[in-house]
Structure formats: C-alpha cells, structure tokens
Amino acid sequence: MRFVLLVLLYPAMILTLYCAFIFAPTEAVMGEVQRIFYFHFSVDLVCFLAFFVLFIFSIAYLATGNRKFDIWASSSGEIGVLFGTLAMVTGSIWAKPVWNTWWTWDPRLTTFLILWLIYVAYLLLRANMAESDKKYKLSAVFGILGFIDVPIVWMSIRWWRTIHPVVITSKSINLDPDMKTTMFVALGTFTLLYAVLLNFRVRQRKLDYEITAKWMEA
C-alpha cells in the first residue's frame, strides 16, 4: 500500500511543480510570488485534515483501547504540526511582499496560530510521558478536547478582530481556470504526500513497538 502511494507521489510532485511554475499564468498584480499560494493552500488544508484524522482516531482509541489507533492518531498529529508550520512559513513569505508584513492578526491567521499551539502542546505532552496505556488515553483526551476548542476559538477571534479595525482585509481570489486546475493538482499531491508520510510513520512506529515487545520478552 505505502509503496503504491510512494510510486504515485513522484509523478504527482513533478506535475505539481510543472503546474505551479510553468502551466499557471503569472498573477497580474502580485507577480511570481503568488505561485507560493498553491503550496500554501495545500499544506494548510492538509493540516486541517491531519488534525481531523487525529480527532477521529483519538475517539476510536478511547472507545476500543486498541494501541493501533493511538499510533495512527499521534502520527497524524506529528504530520499536522509539520504541515501547519509549513503553512505559516509559506504564508509569511507570501505576505511580506503582498501585504508588506510578515504577519497580521486577521481572524484566519490568529485561529490557525492557536490551533498550532494546541497541537504542539499535544506533541509536547506525549513526549514527556512514560510509555503506558495511560499515556495513550491521556493524549487521546487532549486530542479530542483540542479539536472541540477549534470552533469556539474561531468564533471568539472573529468577534475580537471585528471590534478592532482590520487594516488588511482577507485576500479575495478570483482564480483563472488554469490557476484553479493548478490549485487542485497541488492539493491532491499534498494529500498524497500526507498519506505517504502517515503510512511510513505508522509502519515505523509499529516496528518500534514490536521490537520493544520482543526485547522485553528476552
């Protein structure tokens, strides 16, 4: 399974690079820098997908107590934080020339930052607990509560930022059809990348678990 995904990923990556840098027309106002949008948009959406997967597998772990679900949940969390970091970095690189600032407290950016903080906390929590069923249970609990918090954070930030004047309004994108195609190609590729990373990470963790179990027996 994971090798099929990996084989698919290579041409998809090359196609995405081709689409983003050659096929898609240059944006009239922003110029070449706009091309980073395809990567930014994709890692951003896949980051949300990863946290949603974490949420679902956390519930599954609490319901069944099956170790496998904890491995899936936490692996997805790791990749989610990685993609979230990439989304913020690519966003900043784009924002500097276009908005003339690295960061702005727009509702979307602010909510995303808080989301990122919650899942970094999730990883830190896991990193500092001894391996046991209790660890898996507690991190599932935090994974679920963190996800429940997202809509409330979104609501509060939106109100908060509308009371203050918002200097820079959110970007409105009227995309050219070729740009739209590129956008979906990139999104598909990064979803595939997520699937590949997740599969390899889960396999690695399972092997690690098996080796530890064998070593404990000996």
Add this chain to the structure above:
Amino acid sequence: MQATPPAAPPSQRDMRIGPQTAFAILKKDLLLEFRGKEGFLSNLFFGLLVLLLFVFTFDPGSEALRQGSAAVFWIAVAFAAVLTLGRTFQRETEDRAVDVLSLLPLDPAWIFLGKLLTNFLVILMLMLLIFPLFVVFFDVTLTWRCWLLAAICPLAAVGLSSVGTLFAAVAESSRLRQLALSIMMYPISIPVLIAAVQLTQQSIKPGGQIENWHWLTLLFIFDAVFLAAALIIFDYVLGD
C-alpha cells in the same frame, strides 16, 4: 461495601455516596488550601507580583498601561489560577490517595466535581482579592457598569476551572508537571481570556457603555461545552 446481588436496585446509601464524596473532597481541599501557607496565600502574592511587574515594565501611569489594564488583571488571574490548579491532584498523587479514590464505588465524575468546585471557589477568591489591588494600582474608576464583573468573574472561573481541573489530572502523568498544565491549558482557554478582557474593558472604561453582549454568550458556550466534555471524559483520566 457489602456485596449486593447485581440485580438489586441501588440502595439509598449508594445513591448518596457520590454527592457525599464530592462534598468531602471539597471540604478537605478548601481546608488545606486556606490553612496551609503553600496554598492560597502564596498564589495571591504571586498574582500581586504579576500585576506589579506590568507597572514596572511599563511606565507607571502611561496611557498604554491604562488602556490595557483589563488585560493585566486577567493575566495576573490566569497566572495565579494555574498554580492553584496545578495542586489539584498533587497531594493525591504524592501519597497515592488517587488509587483509593479510583476504587470508590461511584462514578469518577463525582470526584471531578469535588475538585472542580474547590478550584472554582479558590479562583473566584483570587479574582475577588486581586481586583481591589488592581483598582488601587491602576487607578480604575469604578462606575455602575462594574456590576458586570459579578457575571464575568464566575463565568470565567467556571471555564478556567473545568479545563484546568481536567488537565491537572492529565499533567500528573507528565514529567513536565506544572509546566504541562500551562502548556495544555493556555491555548485552549484563549477564548475565555479574550471574552473576559473585552467585557472587563467595557465595564471599567470611563464614559463608555456596554455593547457586545455576545462575549457573555461566548463564555456561556465555552463553560457548557467544556464542563460537559470534562465530566464525560474524566472517567478515562483517573487511575491507571
């Protein structure tokens, strides 16, 4: 407990053990909190220090500090509260009383409720005592709009203590201890702090009026969601 046949309906004694345990925990923890010197008093002093650090790092009496005074109050409360919350299960873990608690024939939600009530009352007390200090050092003009604080403080205290009590139990298993609680609690409770600061600002601003009641709604929603979630999920947190 005497062994009862599984089919028998719960006796009155079984029904009462839940509330009784919650109340016993509340009483015990409040006594420890207010009698010991490592409890409430130290936290209150820490809250005062945080308040004053802001005065010293800004210019005393500067316009920036005056405009942000509501934020300073809530930062002081949040810092002092996390110390209180961190102690919630510390004593139980140290002498392994938590194992006994998890053996009690009752829904663990009752234990959670006892701990939650303690934290709620202690945090409310912290707010009540930090507020006069805040009024004095930040030269806050009290107007009739301050009654709003009587609604903001309990609502914020419910939110902070339900998230905090649950995560305090989680943090006991972490090597980071107190730090783990802060790391988990602050990002999740950002909505509570934003709402509390917005409402407080409106209630102490001279010559203003209260608008944006929706912040109270937000506090209600946060409290309801996390109180319910914590009560349901606490079962998984206690014991091994």
